[in-house]
Each structure stands twice: as C-alpha cells, then as structure tokens.
Amino acid sequence: MSAIGTMDDAALMQKIQTDKKENCKCREQIKEIKKALTKIKCACTEAEMKAIKGSQMTATQGVGGGANPLVKQASAFGQTMSGLKLALNNLQDKCKAKDKLIQAMTGELKTRISSKTFDHIIAARNCDAPDYDKGGDVKTPAPSTNVLYTVNEENTDFDVKLSKAVATEKHKHKRRTKGCKCGKNHKDKEKDSHQVDLTGFEVIDIRRITNDSIIIKWKPPKTNLITGYDIFVNGLNKSKVMSGGRTSAMVHSLDLSSTIQITIYAVTKCGRCEPPAIAIYEIK
Known part of the structure; x- marks a missing residue:
C-alpha cells in the first residue's frame, strides 16, 4: 500500500492495466489446466472400466494383479493429478493476490479523484444562508407550547395487558420445551439404522x-x-x-x-x- 501511495495517477492507471492483462493470462492458464484434468479423469475412467472387465480374468493373481499395463499407460500422461492440481492452486492464489492488488489500486485512485472533487467543492464560494433569526415571519413559540406532557410512573392499562401477554408467551414456551415426542417414522428410521x-x-x-x-x-x-x-x-x-x-x-x-x-x-x-x-x- 505504501508503494501505491507514492505513484502518480498516470503510473497507477498503467499498473492497473498491466495487472489486469496478467490476470487474464493466469485465468487462461487455469482454463487449460482444468481441461487437462478433465481429459485425465476421462482416461482414468476408461482405465477403470478396463480394469473391472479384466478383474475376472486376473482374479487368480491376487490383489494388484495385472496393474502394470495400466500404470504404464497412465505414465504417458506426463504429469500426475497431484502436479496439475498443485499448479492449478498456485495460479488461483496468484489470481486472488492480483485481484486484491487491483482492488487496492482502484480504491486509491477513486479516493484521489473524490478528494480532488471535494476540495473543488470546498473551494467554491457558497451562497450565504438566510438568517431566519432576523425574519419577521418567524415568531417565538408561546411559553405554554414548551411544556411537555408527562405521565407518572404508574402501570397503565397497556402495561398490564403487555405483562399478561409476555407471561402467557413464556408459559407457552415452557410447555413446548418440556419434551419431544418423536413420531412413528422417526422411530422406524432409528430402528432401521440398528438393523442393517x-x-x-x-x-x-x-x-x-x-x-x-x-x-x-x-x-x-x-x-x-x-x-x-x-x-x-x-x-x-x-x-x-x-x-x-x-x-x-x-x-x-x-x-x-x-x-x-x-x-x-x-x-x-x-x-x-x-x-x-x-x-x-x-x-x-
């Protein structure tokens, strides 16, 4: 943020445009990696189907039998799923960091523009506000209108009704939370889970x-x-x-x-x- 503050407006705008272009390139690379991952998943699905079909023929070889051809075929992918996912995560983190930087620079630029506009408004001469104290059409209110109507701190009819309503609601809430009677369907589900x-x-x-x-x-x-x-x-x-x-x-x-x-x-x-x-x- 300190480096952003030292840039002039032109340099700041140029930096924003450059970072936006780099961000677009990163997003294109992310799309390409996602396409590659999709192709690998499709190839793995095809290998899974072949392995399931061939499991009946190689059952006598034990667990893991016949896996060498599949491993050899998979090695032709060049990069593993983990490597591609790591590259994808790095690019996504880079895009997020660029987005935050672009947002900070854009906010700094907007602040500068707003500050200049505000300074321009302050510098402009404002018209004098009318002095209503000198106006003859404004009269001082009568002393009687300054007296506020007060109510003694006593329970009015409204207070009594409100307290009864609150007490009734509390009573209903207590009655509701006494216990939960589970329905037949819930008991059947619980019974089924223990009888699988x-x-x-x-x-x-x-x-x-x-x-x-x-x-x-x-x-x-x-x-x-x-x-x-x-x-x-x-x-x-x-x-x-x-x-x-x-x-x-x-x-x-x-x-x-x-x-x-x-x-x-x-x-x-x-x-x-x-x-x-x-x-x-x-x-x-």
Missing part, C-alpha cells in the same frame, strides 16, 4: 492406475438400505460414493510410496454403519 445387515461387505480388489491414483472394488452388503459409501485412506475422507448400487471407485492424489489403509463405510439415510470394510494396500 452388513453380511458379505468387504474390499475385494485394489489396483494402482497412476502414480497417485487407485481403483477400489468392494462387495456390497446384503441389504437394500444402503444409499452410498464413504471411503477413507489412512483416516482421511477421500471419496463419497452417492449411490448404493456402486461397487467400485477411483481415489486420486494419494501418497503411494508406502503402505496405506483403506476403510469403507456403508451409508444409509440414518448415517454410517458399523463395522466398516478395511483393507491394507502394501507397496512392494
């Missing part, structure tokens, strides 16, 4: 498709109450599956340099179900 059958719910396959992405496949519980799944990696919620019919998902931006723990919670309309399905993905 999670038999057969387990992780059956984990495949690595890029340097920082994996595909997880699981066997769903034998119940029709499931509305989705929450996927945790090393205790962090990495993905939300919003369909109970899904049995696989991709998880991106992972550190696959060491062993990771996969935890999947089945979710109903009442919340997460216990116990979760847990699997360990070992890096060899």
Whole structure:
C-alpha cells in the first residue's frame, strides 16, 4: 500500500492495466489446466472400466494383479493429478493476490479523484444562508407550547395487558420445551439404522492406475438400505460414493510410496454403519 501511495495517477492507471492483462493470462492458464484434468479423469475412467472387465480374468493373481499395463499407460500422461492440481492452486492464489492488488489500486485512485472533487467543492464560494433569526415571519413559540406532557410512573392499562401477554408467551414456551415426542417414522428410521445387515461387505480388489491414483472394488452388503459409501485412506475422507448400487471407485492424489489403509463405510439415510470394510494396500 505504501508503494501505491507514492505513484502518480498516470503510473497507477498503467499498473492497473498491466495487472489486469496478467490476470487474464493466469485465468487462461487455469482454463487449460482444468481441461487437462478433465481429459485425465476421462482416461482414468476408461482405465477403470478396463480394469473391472479384466478383474475376472486376473482374479487368480491376487490383489494388484495385472496393474502394470495400466500404470504404464497412465505414465504417458506426463504429469500426475497431484502436479496439475498443485499448479492449478498456485495460479488461483496468484489470481486472488492480483485481484486484491487491483482492488487496492482502484480504491486509491477513486479516493484521489473524490478528494480532488471535494476540495473543488470546498473551494467554491457558497451562497450565504438566510438568517431566519432576523425574519419577521418567524415568531417565538408561546411559553405554554414548551411544556411537555408527562405521565407518572404508574402501570397503565397497556402495561398490564403487555405483562399478561409476555407471561402467557413464556408459559407457552415452557410447555413446548418440556419434551419431544418423536413420531412413528422417526422411530422406524432409528430402528432401521440398528438393523442393517452388513453380511458379505468387504474390499475385494485394489489396483494402482497412476502414480497417485487407485481403483477400489468392494462387495456390497446384503441389504437394500444402503444409499452410498464413504471411503477413507489412512483416516482421511477421500471419496463419497452417492449411490448404493456402486461397487467400485477411483481415489486420486494419494501418497503411494508406502503402505496405506483403506476403510469403507456403508451409508444409509440414518448415517454410517458399523463395522466398516478395511483393507491394507502394501507397496512392494
């Protein structure tokens, strides 16, 4: 802000125009990175479909079998999802900083213009205001009109009615907060959440498709109450599956340099179900 204050008006306007052009270039780069991320996601989705189809043929090879061709194919992308996302975040932060600087410089310029306009108005000679004290048509009010009507500090009819209304409202509020009688539907939902059958719910396959992405496949519980799944990696919620019919998902931006723990919670309309399905993905 101190550097902005030392600039003259012409330099300030030139700086604003230059920063706006740089901001436009940053936004164009952001668009290009977003397009690249979209292409990578489409390619990963295609790889996921191929992996699911080939899982039946490579089931005897165990968890992670047949992943090498997919990793080799994914390495052709040149940059990982994490690298692109990091570049995207840096550009977005740069744009935000430029926006704040442009806003500060624009505000400084407006302040200078407003100050000059105000000084011009002050410098202009104003017409003399009429002196109403000397006018013959303005009369001093009679002494009787200066006396204010006062009311003794007593409870009037309005005060009595108001106090009764406040007391009644407080009584209604107390009666409302005595207890909550839950309806039948609420009790049924709570009952359903404790009776979810999670038999057969387990992780059956984990495949690595890029340097920082994996595909997880699981066997769903034998119940029709499931509305989705929450996927945790090393205790962090990495993905939300919003369909109970899904049995696989991709998880991106992972550190696959060491062993990771996969935890999947089945979710109903009442919340997460216990116990979760847990699997360990070992890096060899």
